[in-house]
Amino acid sequence: MSGADARAIARETRKLLKGAGAALGGKKRGPDQRVHRYSYDVDSRQADVFRPIANGTTAGGLAWVDDMLRLAKEYDVIHKKKGERSPLMANGIRVYEAMLRQFLDFKTGQCDPAITALMKVTALSKNAVVDALKRLKEHGFLDWVRRSQRTTNTGDAGPQREQATNAYHFDIGRLGRALGDAGKAVRARFLNLREARRRRASKTPNTASPALQVPPQPPRQGDPALEAVLKRMEAGIEARV
Numbered sequence: 001m002s003g004a005d006a007r008a009i010a011r012e013t014r015k016l017l018k019g020a021g022a023a024l025g026g027k028k029r030g031p032d033q034r035v036h037r038y039s040y041d042v043d044s045r046q047a048d049v050f051r052p053i054a055n056g057t058t059a060g061g062l063a064w065v066d067d068m069l070r071l072a073k074e075y076d077v078i079h080k081k082k083g084e085r086s087p088l089m090a091n092g093i094r095v096y097e098a099m100l101r102q103f104l105d106f107k108t109g110q111c112d113p114a115i116t117a118l119m120k121v122t123a124l125s126k127n128a129v130v131d132a133l134k135r136l137k138e139h140g141f142l143d144w145v146r147r148s149q150r151t152t153n154t155g156d157a158g159p160q161r162e163q164a165t166n167a168y169h170f171d172i173g174r175l176g177r178a179l180g181d182a183g184k185a186v187r188a189r190f191l192n193l194r195e196a197r198r199r200r201a202s203k204t205p206n207t208a209s210p211a212l213q214v215p216p217q218p219p220r221q222g223d224p225a226l227e228a229v230l231k232r233m234e235a236g237i238e239a240r241v
Helices: 003-024 058-078 089-102 115-122 126-138 177-202 224-240
Strands: 143-150 161-169
Touching (some): 058 089, 058 177
Antiparallel strands (some): 143 161
């Protein structure tokens, strides 16, 4: 028997003894220590927070993302107080852009990247990513629900649940929430950006080629041969119209 096999058998034996001891002692399993107490099951109603972005299309979603990122960058500049850091900071914008452009499904609204995935994409440390997410939530640019899921340890003494990735979602009504009543201006600005985009789209000129027009004809000179040529030219133009 190899050393790895022996260790595996020893682990299973300890689990069985631990579970039997707890049962004989009348002890009930408490909350799993690795799961946050305010987590909801991934399939629960409370965790059902994903909604389609804009009209659910790629084009509509990308436009929505562009407007949201523009708002976030404007917000970070306008609401920076003298002598203090900006509310979202560069890392906040960096994490937000990564979430919206690389982890958001426009059709369903699903956005649930792991912290490690955000670290990899942004090249930021875990603390930097977590702090950025907190700032984005504080100022209403995103929110999330903590989630958990069942493990495969059913019937064993090991943890019965484990932490899953957060479910991130976006509520326009929360934009600028840290500003109190002044946050209304932030929400109004986003709606203005969306309306301006809609108006630009409605004014896009039609790029279809106009129908060929018959050019004005030179005066006839009474030459039968010339008249025959002109008639053939007219017939060819009319055939293409």
